[in-house]
Amino acid sequence: MIPFNLGKLPRIYFGPEKLAELPRLIAESARNALIITGTSSFYGSEKWKNLTDDLNGRSITYFHVPVSGEPSPDLVDDIVNQYRDKHPGLVVAIGGGSVIDTGKAVSAMLPKNETVKHYLEGFPGAGVHDGVKTPFIAIPTTSGTGSEAAKNAVLSQVGPVGFKRSIRHDNFVPDIAIVDPELMSSCPPSVTAACGMDAFVQLLESFVSTNANELTDALALSGIEKVRDCLVVAFREGNNIAARTGMAYAALMSGITLSHAGLGVVHGLASVLGGLFNIPHGVICGTLIGAATRTNIRYLQEQKSVNPFLEKYARTGALLARREYTPENRDDHLEFLVRQMDEWTEIFRLPRLGALGIGFHDVGRIITRVGNKNNPVALDREGIKSILLARI
Numbered sequence: 380m381i382p383f384n385l386g387k388l389p390r391i392y393f394g395p396e397k398l399a400e401l402p403r404l405i406a407e408s409a410r411n412a413l414i415i416t417g418t419s420s421f422y423g424s425e426k427w428k429n430l431t432d433d434l435n436g437r438s439i440t441y442f443h444v445p446v447s448g449e450p451s452p453d454l455v456d457d458i459v460n461q462y463r464d465k466h467p468g469l470v471v472a473i474g475g476g477s478v479i480d481t482g483k484a485v486s487a488m489l490p491k492n493e494t495v496k497h498y499l500e501g502f503p504g505a506g507v508h509d510g511v512k513t514p515f516i517a518i519p520t521t522s523g524t525g526s527e528a529a530k531n532a533v534l535s536q537v538g539p540v541g542f543k544r545s546i547r548h549d550n551f552v553p554d555i556a557i558v559d560p561e562l563m564s565s566c567p568p569s570v571t572a573a574c575g576m577d578a579f580v581q582l583l584e585s586f587v588s589t590n591a592n593e594l595t596d597a598l599a600l601s602g603i604e605k606v607r608d609c610l611v612v613a614f615r616e617g618n619n620i621a622a623r624t625g626m627a628y629a630a631l632m633s634g635i636t637l638s639h640a641g642l643g644v645v646h647g648l649a650s651v652l653g654g655l656f657n658i659p660h661g662v663i664c665g666t667l668i669g670a671a672t673r674t675n676i677r678y679l680q681e682q683k684s685v686n687p688f689l690e691k692y693a694r695t696g697a698l699l700a701r702r703e704y705t706p707e708n709r710d711d712h713l714e715f716l717v718r719q720m721d722e723w724t725e726i727f728r729l730p731r732l733g734a735l736g737i738g739f740h741d742v743g744r745i746i747t748r749v750g751n752k753n754n755p756v757a758l759d760r761e762g763i764k765s766i767l768l769a770r771i
């Protein structure tokens with residue numbers, strides 16, 4: 380076995396109606412809380428009214444901040460500057476991955492005086508965060524990024540010199556994650572598909588990561604099994620709680636596996652494309668995964684040395700096909716894997732990059748910025764270019 384380290388995990392409350400635990404959990408640790416939500420589904424719902432009534436009944440002060448879109452450094456700085464002097468004892472984020480990342484970055488920056496840019500990975504002149512933060516509870520309302528279990532928050536500045544960069548520390552793993560699939564039942568089909576594909580890509584990329592281990596492999600495969608059984612059902616029947624529960628589990632596992640094993644070239648591409656173009660992260664990941672997997676398999680097949688990654692891809696194909704993995708049928712399993720992704724692309728009507736405003740003239744400036752991350756094979760520029768060209 381490969382030696383590994385297991386980092387922090389949140390205290391996890393998982394299952395339908397677990398949101399009911401929140402007022403008690405807030406009351407246990409703070410008298411005042413900063414609550415960040417999205418602008419629509421949860422905020423204004425009956426569940427929001429019940430929550431605020433309960434907090435009022437317990438004489439807990441709360442400050443509410445609604446946010447929309449993927450968080451920028453300026454948004455995080457604005458919230459921190461507005462609420463630092465109120466000394467919230469707790470930050471709670473209830474929403475999609477962007478809302479969770481906003482809350483995570485705000486909780487990390489409330490004890491600091493600098494701009495969050497000062498702690499963004501790879502930002503010129505960036506410093507090292509000491510991990511001291513305001514306690515943080517994450518409550519996802521979509522099944523996708525797995526941010527509720529991950530140690531980083533992704534911030535975006537979109538534009539010609541745009542970027543997507545993380546603020547990251549082991550202590551930024553949320554202290555508590557409440558994963559209640561009932562919160563996801565109002566998520567529209569297109570968002571369900573994009574977020575679900577993000578979770579799948581994160582599970583697959585961490586499974587075939589150069590940094591994977593026995594533990595992350597087990598979690599990744601159990602998450603992929605749930606994607607197989609639940610993603611299309613959740614897309615077609617939003618109120619199917621069993622399917623929503625399966626996808627909530629898959630996304631939660633993906634947050635744990637990506638934090639420990641890392642990701643591959645699809646996320647390398649997504650961080651560049653997400654900085655240059657205003658396209659949802661899950662859509663980018665979903666539309667690229669089929670082409671990226673084909674390219675990875677082609678490069679792996681061309682390698683002379685034996686490596687475990689083709690077998691891992693084949694095992695995933697067998698799992699998705701509900702067949703037992705047999706080495707002699709490896710090519711059939713690989714074929715099933717890529718055909719399954721093509722089928723999902725069609726069912727979910729994932730747009731091509733061309734329909735998202737990315738043209739052939741953009742390819743050059745994209746590929747010079749893309750890193751392989753922990754991709755199972757180091758793709759050269761031709762390999763990365765072939766992924767983009769296949770999906771424009």
Ligand SMILES: [Zn+2]
Binds near residue numbers: 577578646
């Ligand atoms: Zn992702």
